[in-house]
Amino acid sequence: EKEQHTKELLRQRLSKIKCTLMVMSGKGGVGKSTVSTNLAAMLNMLGHKVGILDADIHGPNIPKMLGINEKGVLSSGEGIIPFEPVENLKVMSVAFLLKSDDDAVIWRAPLKHSLIEQFISDVNWGELDFLIIDLPPGTGDEPLSVAHVIEGVDGSIIVTTPQEVALLDSRKSVTFSRKLNIPVLGIVENMSGFVCPNCGEKIDLFKVGGGEKAAKELNVDFLGRIPIDPSVVLEGDAGKPYILEHPDSEVSKAFKEIAEKV
Numbered sequence: 001e002k003e004q005h006t007k008e009l010l011r012q013r014l015s016k017i018k019c020t021l022m023v024m025s026g027k028g029g030v031g032k033s034t035v036s037t038n039l040a041a042m043l044n045m046l047g048h049k050v051g052i053l054d055a056d057i058h059g060p061n062i063p064k065m066l067g068i069n070e071k072g073v074l075s076s077g078e079g080i081i082p083f084e085p086v087e088n089l090k091v092m093s094v095a096f097l098l099k100s101d102d103d104a105v106i107w108r109a110p111l112k113h114s115l116i117e118q119f120i121s122d123v124n125w126g127e128l129d130f131l132i133i134d135l136p137p138g139t140g141d142e143p144l145s146v147a148h149v150i151e152g153v154d155g156s157i158i159v160t161t162p163q164e165v166a167l168l169d170s171r172k173s174v175t176f177s178r179k180l181n182i183p184v185l186g187i188v189e190n191m192s193g194f195v196c197p198n199c200g201e202k203i204d205l206f207k208v209g210g211g212e213k214a215a216k217e218l219n220v221d222f223l224g225r226i227p228i229d230p231s232v233v234l235e236g237d238a239g240k241p242y243i244l245e246h247p248d249s250e251v252s253k254a255f256k257e258i259a260e261k262v
């Protein structure tokens with residue numbers, strides 16, 4: 001009976017969400033959360049209603065990147081109220097449920113699964129054009145739960161860096177998506193070159209172009225490359241969406257191109 005109730009709630013919530021996208025990466029530290037946050041902010045800036053579901057249960061960084069330091073959640077008759085740091089940009093994260101940022105989550109897979117389920121069924125997302133789901137790196141329990149709970153995720157975006165290892169790992173994300181019948185929207189190559197703040201010249205710190213090559217080999221689209229910009233780290237730490245602070249930068253242009261493709 002409870003299961004039936006949850007299924008019905010899920011159906012109702014999901015019927016109001018036009019497009020569900022999951023953001024994946026083969027390994028950590030490639031900028032997955034940065035891409036999720038800024039892509040969401042860019043889509044919002046382009047006039048869309050956007051939600052971000054932070055499904056990175058063990059390392060929930062999205063609230064910090066958006067400057068949300070509050071703990072605890074409120075609910076109304078319509079369900080849990082997501083945070084809305086910018087109008088029409090809603091956020092839900094396990095970080096809100098932890099007593100402090102140093103708390104560690106030690107949950108087994110079934111609990112993680114029901115948490116992800118509740119993050120969709122019990123949260124009053126309302127009408128959304130996009131629900132961006134930020135996943136932990138790899139192809140473990142969380143992406144599987146998301147795929148099972150949503151039953152028909154509209155697409156996956158795979159974030160990688162130009163180095164070979166990250167690329168190899170991202171192949172697994174492509175295989176994972178294909179196995180679960182989730183269309184791969186494409187690969188984003190993050191930390192791709194560095195624009196010198198003094199002279200504007202572009203310096204390729206790592207090999208550039210690996211993401212595009214991998215996309216070709218794996219027969220998926222290449223969504224674009226995002227250069228390294230030291231302000232990304234600063235704004236991320238300060239809790240301000242980078243693209244809102246630096247709308248005319250190379251990085252923001254890259255996000256705009258990506259947002260127009262999804």
Ligand code: ADP
Nearest residue numbers: 028029030031032033034227228229232233236
């Ligand atoms: P992940 O979610 O893959 O673990 P994060 O998004 O947390 O990665 O990014 C890891 C670190 O790299 C963060 O400190 C972030 O600010 C920084 N970072 C990500 N993308 C860029 C970029 N394009 N330029 C500069 N720093 C970046």
